[in-house]
Amino acid sequence: MTEHYELLYIVPIKFLDDDLQKITEQVDVMIKKFNGEITKQDNLGKQRLSYAINDIHQGTYVLVEYDMDKANNKQLDDQLLLTPEVLRHMIVCRKVKTEAEVKRQEMIKEGMRKSKEEELAEIEEKEKDGVKKEELSGVESAKPIVTKEKEKSQRSTLEELDKKLDEILTDDIL
Known part of the structure; x- marks a missing residue:
């Protein structure tokens, strides 16, 4: 069997x-x-x-x-x-998956992806609304830009670290 x-x-x-x-x-x-x-x-x-x-x-x-x-x-x-x-x-x-089970898993993954996208969109809208309210209240508009620049610089440093780690790991291989 x-x-x-x-x-x-x-x-x-x-x-x-x-x-x-x-x-x-x-x-x-x-x-x-x-x-x-x-x-x-x-x-x-x-x-x-x-x-x-x-x-x-x-x-x-x-x-x-x-x-x-x-x-x-x-x-x-x-x-x-x-x-x-x-x-x-x-x-x-392993248990053999039927087509219905595969479709169900795909639907679950799709639903999770959509919910994450919606959460990200809500967060972005809140950030935009927060920036607009601060601009209207007379607070300097440079403050939110600085935080975004900090986030970008942190992301870039993380990407640079990832690249360096990859280089080190590939050097270990050779």
């Missing part, structure tokens, strides 16, 4: 795009070798690991959903343990 599984595995950061593609193809071939059928595959991106694994601090997370028999799944698990390109892996038995 086939069951639906989810495989999450971590590939060391030293394997870049081409090598990563080869490793994902290698794992796909392993799944097909044990009579598995891949239903979904996602590259979740590069992330810093919580702790070092074999002196490696970053990895690329790859998620694969597939259908396979239980006995073959154990063999796949054993094979992945022997694969040196895969730092860690985890196989979980």
Whole structure:
């Protein structure tokens, strides 16, 4: 009896795009070798690991959903343990989502996104109304502009810090 599984595995950061593609193809071939059928595959991106694994601090997370028999799944698990390109892996038995469940989740996500947009719009309107009231009452109009400039400078410094961190992390890779 086939069951639906989810495989999450971590590939060391030293394997870049081409090598990563080869490793994902290698794992796909392993799944097909044990009579598995891949239903979904996602590259979740590069992330810093919580702790070092074999002196490696970053990895690329790859998620694969597939259908396979239980006995073959154990063999796949054993094979992945022997694969040196895969730092860690985890196989979980998943419930197959119906189209109705997928649509429902999409609607929930859409509703959450709309509510956040509405909240942001309300906040922006309140800020604009607050600025207009201060201008009408004779308070200097430079004060709100200064706070906006401070926010912009803080955002830019955060973006600069992110860029510097990315540069440092990529330097560690090379």
